[in-house]
Amino acid sequence: xxxxxxxxxxxxxxxxxxxxxxxxxxxxxxxxxxxxxxxxxxxxxxxxxxxxxxxxxxxxxxxxxxxxxxxxxxxxxxxxxxxxxxxxxxxxxxxxxxxxxxxxxxxxxxxxxxxxxxxxxxxxxxxxxxxxxxxxxxxxxxxxxxxxxxxxxxxxxxxxxxxxxxxxxxxxxxxxxxxxxxxxxxxxxxxxxxxxxxxxxxxxxxxxxxxxxxxxxxxxxxxxxxxxxxxxxxxxxxxxxxxxxxxxxxxxxxxxxxxxxxxxxxxxxxxxxxxxxxxxxxxxxxxxxxxxxxxxxxxxxxxxxxxxxxxxxxxxxxxxxxxxxxxxxxx
Amino acid sequence: xxxxxxxxxxxxxxxxxxxxxxxxxxxxxxxxxxxxxxxxxxxxxxxxxxxxxxxxxxxxxxxxxxxxxxxxxxxxxxxxxxxxxxxxxxxxxxxxxxxxxxxxxxxxxxxxxxxxxxxxxxxxxxxxxxxxxxxxxxxxx
Numbered sequence: 030x031x032x033x034x035x036x037x038x039x040x041x042x043x044x045x046x047x048x049x050x051x052x053x054x055x056x057x058x059x060x061x062x063x064x065x066x067x068x069x070x071x072x073x074x075x076x077x078x079x080x081x082x083x084x085x086x087x088x089x090x091x092x093x094x095x096x097x098x099x100x101x102x103x104x105x106x107x108x109x110x111x112x113x114x115x116x117x118x119x120x121x122x123x124x125x126x127x128x129x130x131x132x133x134x135x136x137x138x139x140x141x142x143x144x145x146x147x148x149x150x151x152x153x154x155x156x157x158x159x160x161x162x163x164x165x166x167x168x169x170x171x172x173x174x175x176x177x178x179x180x181x182x183x184x185x186x187x188x189x190x191x192x193x194x195x196x197x198x199x200x201x202x203x204x205x206x207x208x209x210x211x212x213x214x215x216x217x218x219x220x221x222x223x224x225x226x227x228x229x230x231x232x233x234x235x236x237x238x239x240x241x242x243x244x245x246x247x248x249x250x251x252x253x254x255x256x257x258x259x260x261x262x263x264x265x266x267x268x269x270x271x272x273x274x275x276x277x278x279x280x281x282x283x284x285x286x287x288x289x290x291x292x293x294x295x296x297x298x299x300x301x302x303x304x305x306x307x308x309x310x311x312x313x314x315x316x317x318x319x320x321x322x323x324x325x326x327x328x329x330x331x332x333x334x335x336x337x338x339x340x341x342x343x344x345x346x347x348x349x350x351x352x353x354x355x356x357x358x359x360x
Numbered sequence: 361x362x363x364x365x366x367x368x369x370x371x372x373x374x375x376x377x378x379x380x381x382x383x384x385x386x387x388x389x390x391x392x393x394x395x396x397x398x399x400x401x402x403x404x405x406x407x408x409x410x411x412x413x414x415x416x417x418x419x420x421x422x423x424x425x426x427x428x429x430x431x432x433x434x435x436x437x438x439x440x441x442x443x444x445x446x447x448x449x450x451x452x453x454x455x456x457x458x459x460x461x462x463x464x465x466x467x468x469x470x471x472x473x474x475x476x477x478x479x480x481x482x483x484x485x486x487x488x489x490x491x492x493x494x495x496x497x498x499x500x501x
Contacts, residue, residue, distance in 0.1 A: 044422065084450075118424055120452050172422030193401060194419045202396055202421075246401060246419070253397035254489045358427050 031106040037344065038096065038110045038132065039337025042085040042125035043117030043145050044172065048333035049092040051100035055341025056155055059100030061327070061334040064088045085124040093128065096333070107138055109349070111340025114142035115357035122356035130352050139349035141340035144360055145331075148339035149298040150179060152324035155338045160294040160322050165287045169279060170299030170330075171197035171212075174243045176286055179296075182342040188286045193246035196275055197301045203252050203271055207264050217268045218304055224269030230255060231270050234278045243282065248274055272306055280310045287319070295321045302329045361498045368491050373399060373484075374406040376494055380482070381410020386432055386460045389476055391468035394484035399492060400466045401438075403484060407464055408434050420466075425453065433461035439470035448474050 030036065034053040041048040050061040097103060112129035114122060126142065133140035150166035153159055165188065166177040174191035194202075197214060204213025209220075231251045234244055252271050256262060279301075287295055301307065303326040311321050328335060343349065367373040384390065390407065392400040405417035413430040420426040420438040428434040435456040442448065448471055457463050457476055468475055478499040485493040 044424075116423070118451065120450065170422075190416065191418055192416050193405075195422065198419060198421050206396055250397045250399075257486075358425075 030108055031102055035108045035341065035344070036100075036102055036106045037337040037341050038093070038107050038129075039143075039333040039335070039340055040089070040093070040110070040112040040125040040129050041145070041331060041333040041336050042089065042121050043113045043115075044121060044331065046331040047085045047088040047092060047125075048331065048336075049089070049096035050333035050337050051096050051102055052155065052334055052337035052341065055338050055345065056157060056159075058155055058334045059102065060096045060098075061332055062092050062096045062099065063332055064092055085121055089124055089128050093132075104132070104136060107132070107136060109139045109141060109340060109344040110136075111141040111143050111336050111344075113145045113148065113336055114350075114354060115144055116359045117145060117356070119356055119358055126354075126356050134352060139344055140352065140354070141343045141348070142350040142354045143336050143339045143343075144183075145336075146173065146175065146177075146360060147179075147183070147185060148335040150177065150185075150296050151339040151342070152298050152328040152335045153296055153322035155328060155334055156324060158322060160296055160320065163290075163292055164294035164296055164322075165283060165290070165292050166296045166298065167279065167283050167302075168299045169196050169297065169301035171195055171201060173299060174245070174279075176241075176243075176282060178286070178290060178292070182339075182346060182348075188290075189241035189243065189282050191243040191245060193244055194249060196243070196245055196279065197299070199245035199249045199275060200301070202249055203268075206253055206256065207267065212300070214301060214304060217272055218306060220265050220268035221272045221306065224263075224265040226263075226266055227269060229270045229273055230267065231274050234274055238285065241282065241286070243278060245275065272304075276304065276307045276310055279307065280314050283311075284314055293319050295319065297321060297323045298329060300330045361500070363496045365494045365496070366487070366491070367494055370399070370402065370490055373403065373492055373494065374409070376496075377403040377406020378410040380480070380496065381407035381462075384411065384432075384462050384480075386462065387458075389457055389463045389465065389479040391465045391475065391479050391481050392484065393468060393482065395486065398484040398486055400484060403482065404436055404464045404466065407462075408436075411462060424451065425456070435459070435461050435463045437463065437465040439465065439467040442467070442470040445470065445472040445474050 048063040051059040110129045112125040163180045174195045176189040177185045179185040201213035209216040426436045481497040483495040
C-alpha cells in the first residue's frame, strides 16, 4: 500500500519475453519493464537465437529491481504479487512463478497465478477504458488466434479458435518466404499499402457462416504456391492479397460471435491488434452501438503490466493462490 | 527400413500420417522434415488422429511445444525458432523424448546431434501444389 493505493507486482516469463511491472489499483502502470529479444530476432530474420529459461533466470532479478525502482516503490509497498503460470513452456513459466512465490512467502503477501491469455484481454483496463462485462475478446498474436466470450474474472469460454497456425505466425512465415525480416506484421502491412491492382489472388478463408474456426495454414500455402508458380510476382500485390484475407476473417468472426450473443463490447488484443488495416476494417464494420477496445501497441505484445492488472482483479475479489500452485503448459 | 510414397493430395497425405500414428507406440519419436508450407503440422495432425486424439493440432512454432492428452500423450515440438542447438539444454525436452508418450518433432535439423538416435524420420517434399513425396525411414531394430 502506498499513498492509499493497492500496489501489485506482475511477472511474465511464459515464452520469449521476460518482464516485470508495478501497477497501482489495477489500472495505473507505475513501471513496465520488458526484456525483449526482438532486436536479436531481426538480426536472424525470424529465428530466435536465444530463448530458453536460462535467459529468464538471468533477467528476472534485475527486471524486478528495475520495475520497483522505476515505480518509486519498494518491496514493503507491495500488496500482492502476480505471475503467469499458464499456458507456456514449463521451464520458462517456472522462473516467473517461483520468483513470485518467493516474494509472496518472504513478504507474507498474496500470490496470484495468472492465465496469460486472460491477462491479454485485461490490457484495456490498464488504460482506463475497461469494457465491463460481458465482452468478446479476440486474442491475435504469433502464438494465439482465439476468440473468447468473457463474462467475468476467470469466467470465459472459447467462441472460436484457429485449427492450425496463428495469424501472427502466418504473417511471419509469409514475410520470411517473401524475403523480409522479422517481425512480419509491420513489413506486410507497409508493403500492402503500396499495392496497385488490388484484385485478390487468394480465396477467402472458411466462408461458411456457421463455422467458428480460423485457419491460416491454407493461406500460407497458397502464398507459397503462388510465388513458386510466378516467381516474378509483385510482392506488394501478394502482401495486400494475403493481408486482406488474413484480417477479413478476424473481423467477420468477431462481429458474428458478438451479434449472435447480443454482446456490444469487444476487446482485440495481442501483437496483431497493432495492425493498421485491421483497425480500419473493424472501424468500418462496427455498428454505432458497438464498442471496440484495442490496447496501445506496447500493451498489445507480451508484458507484465497486464499480469499485475489481471492479478488485481483476483486480489480485489479476495482470491489468491497457495504456494503449491503449479505451472501448466495448457490453460 | 525406408519407404517412399508419392501422395497426390492433402487427404492422401493425411491418410499416410494417420496410418503412421496408428502404428506408433509409447516412447516413439517421429521427426518431420520439409520446407515452409510442406505440410508438417498437417502431417502431425494426421499422426494425432491415428493415435485417437481429437481436437486441433495447431502449430507450436511460437510455443515451441504442445502437449495433447490421450490414451498415449502426444508431445508436439517445433524447433523452427531454435537457433543454436545448445538452447535445447535449457528447455528440458529430453524429459519428454525419454517419456512414455509419442513425440513428434518438426524442424529436427535445428537440434543437430541432440536428438535421440532411434527416431522415425519423415521427410515431406513439395512436388506440386497439393502433391508431396513422403519418405519414411524407420529405425533398424
